[in-house]
Amino acid sequence: MTNTTGLIFLGPPGSGKGTQASLIAQLYHIPHISTGEILREAIANQTPLGKQAQPYMDAGNLVPEELVLGLVKERLSQPDTEKGWILDGFPRTVPQAVFLDKLLEETPSTSERVLNLDVPDEAIIERLLLRGRKDDTEATIRRRLDVYREQTAPLIDYYRDRGSLHHINGNRSPAEVTEALKQAMVNF
Numbered sequence: 649m650t651n652t653t654g655l656i657f658l659g660p661p662g663s664g665k666g667t668q669a670s671l672i673a674q675l676y677h678i679p680h681i682s683t684g685e686i687l688r689e690a691i692a693n694q695t696p697l698g699k700q701a702q703p704y705m706d707a708g709n710l711v712p713e714e715l716v717l718g719l720v721k722e723r724l725s726q727p728d729t730e731k732g733w734i735l736d737g738f739p740r741t742v743p744q745a746v747f748l749d750k751l752l753e754e755t756p757s758t759s760e761r762v763l764n765l766d767v768p769d770e771a772i773i774e775r776l777l778l779r780g781r782k783d784d785t786e787a788t789i790r791r792r793l794d795v796y797r798e799q800t801a802p803l804i805d806y807y808r809d810r811g812s813l814h815h816i817n818g819n820r821s822p823a824e825v826t827e828a829l830k831q832a833m834v835n836f
C-alpha cells in the first residue's frame with residue numbers, strides 16, 4: 649500500500665493559501681484544489697452551481713455545504729490525486745472536516761497534514777484591498793474575517809487535537825513563507 653499525504657492549507661482570507669498552495673503543488677507535482685477557484689470558475693461559466701454560489705460569495709458568506717461537499721468528493725476521486733493533493737479553502741467548517749475525514753477513511757493509505765498560515769488582520773486587509781477581487785471590498789473582507797473566526801478558526805483546535813497541525817508565520821515575504829512550508833514538510 650502506498651502512502652499518500654494530503655495537505656490542507658488553513659488560514660484566514662488573504663493569508664496566502666492560494667499563492668503558496670500553487671507553488672507547493674508545482675514543486676511536488678500534486679494538484680492544487682481550491683474550492684474558491686472552482687466556485688469562481690462556475691460563476692464565470694454561469695453554471696447552476698455558479699448561479700447558486702454567487703450571492704453568498706459576493707456577500708462574503710460561506711456557500712451552503714451541499715454545494716461544496718459533492719464537488720470536493722468528485723475532485724478527490726480523480727486519478728491525479730493518488731500521489732497527494734493540496735486542499736485550499738476546504739474544509740472551512742467542522743462539518744466539512746468531518747465529511748473529509750469520512751471520505752479519507754475510504755482511502756486508508758492517505759493521511760492529512762494541516763498547514764495553518766498566521767497573518768494579522770491589518771496585513772490581510774492591506775493585501776486584499778491591493779488585489780481588488782470582487783469580494784475584496786473593505787466591508788466584504790471584514791465579513792469574511794468574521795466568518796473565518798466563527799466558522800473556520802475552530803478547525804485549528806480540531807486538527808491540533810489529532811497532532812496534524814503546523815503553524816506557519818505567513819506575515820513575511822512569499823519566498824520566506826514557501827521556505828517555512830517546505831521545512832515543515834520535511835519534518836512531517
Ligand code: AP5
Nearest residue numbers: 661662663664665666667683684705709710711737779822
Ligand atoms: P476563497 O477563494 O477560498 O477565498 P479566501 O479564503 O477568502 O482566500 P483568498 O483567496 O482571499 O486568500 P488566500 O489565503 O488564498 O490568499 P492569496 O494567496 O489569494 O473563497 C472565496 C469564497 O468562496 C468564500 O468567501 C466562500 O463564499 C466561498 N467558498 C470557498 N470555499 C468554500 C467552502 N469550503 N465552503 C463554503 N464556501 C466556500 O493572497 C491574497 C493576496 O495577498 C494576493 O494578492 C497575493 O498576491 C497577496 N499575498 C500572498 N502572500 C503574500 C505575502 N506573503 N506577502 C504579501 N502579499 C501576499
